[in-house]
Amino acid sequence: MIGLKRYWYLMSFVFGFFMAFTLYYATNGSVISFISPLFQQTETTVVHRLINGARLFLLDESNKKMANNLLELSSDVNTQELHTLLNKELPGAPKSNWETMVAIAPKKGENPITELQKEKLAESPAKTLRTENNPIVLEKVTNKSRTNTTTAASMDKNKRIVFVYQTHNRESWLSVTSPTKVTNSVEHPTKNMTLMGKKLAEELTDKGIGTIVNTDDFYQNLLDQGQSYVDSYDESLKAIKAAKKENKNLKYFFDLHRDDKPREKTTVTINGKVYARIFFVVGASSKYSDKNRKFAEELHNIMESKYPGLSRGIIDKGEDGGDGEYNQSVSPNSILLEIGGIENSIGEGYNSVEALSEAFEEYLSNPH
Secondary structure: OHHHHHHHHHHHHHHHHHHHHHHHHHOOOOHHHHHHHHOOOOHHHHHHHHHHHHHHHHHOHHHHHHHHHHHHHHHOOOOOOOHHHHHHHOOOOOOOOHHHOOOOOOOOOOOHHHHHHHHHHHHOOOOOOOOOOOOEEEOOOOOOOOOOOOOHHHOOOOOEEEEEEOOOOOEOOOOOOOOOOOOOOOEOOOOOOHHHHHHHHHHHHHOOOEEEEOOOOHHHHHHHHOOOHHHHHHHHHHHHHHHHHHOOOOOEEEEEEOOOOOHHHHEEEEOOEEEEOEEEEEEOOOOOHHHHHHHHHHHHHHHHHHOOOOEEEEEEEOHHHOOOOOOOOOOOOEEEEEEOOOOOOHHHHHHHHHHHHHHHHHHHHOOO
16 A cells, blocks of 8 residues: 555656646746736636646647656556556566466366265275276186185085075166167066076086075066166065075075176176176165175175186265165175176176186185
8 A cells, every 4th residue: 555655646746747847838838927827717717727738738649658658667657558557556466468367277077976986996995996998808817725625515505595686687788689768778578687697596506505596577566566666676675585584594695787887897808708797886875884895895806816807896885876775784795796787798797607606605615
């Protein structure tokens, strides 16, 4: 403010000087003869003469230019460029021409949801794999030697401990069907994830692991009852409870799904054999979420040791990202598995199920 007052006084002085010069100019140099009658006039007349004299002076371009140069020399203020005054009086004001200033837009970030999923994956203690633009090809496979001689084959086959089901049982693949016209979903009444469930049950049974596979058409059940697709987990829960009531030994529950991601994210080639990659999903809202996560981590780690790259990792999903529960409160050994995607084939899914059965067999052979 002190600087502004200083310039105000200076400009007032300069203006007064201009006025005096104007008086001289207006009277052709006869200042005395002009001033004497001036003070004999009324106040209104005096002001009128001063304003008129200033106007006459400034109408002359040479006088205007001379006045502007004089002001700029004395104060660095250019009357044609207001920012020269602001530069001096505003703290932090730029010293260069203000017209050169441009607004730089912030960089556009990823979708919040995409970022949240990445954070979830990053938080996982298990190894999270980076997806590539092309299907992953791995040639070398390492097999971890077992430290326990007890094998799943020594178990009583009549002792059913595994329950396999498919909540979204009609999830299918583009190799066998086309997207529906109404919902654009890829589904089929018979060639669907139920085939994967049957294959897994077959593989586990051959290894001496008592397994029950549910083949109910949950989708059709919902239609018959006039219920919505969002009620799928409630419908499959009925089957789980019925199975547990009849088989008290059931301990492990596998819900098989098919992801909707493109082939380059859901496919891996190991030693020339193509697999549909497996994604482990843990229900964050389940009362057994911590134990189910540990179960998924152990399966993931074994699978990585035997078939590196087959697992896509583990993700927690709460109610904000889906059902949140996924019926995983029925047991501390419940897991949802996304086996491949819509662009994988049935054969590639079968290859993955075989590998999964091997990993689970080794899991049972290890002490817990």
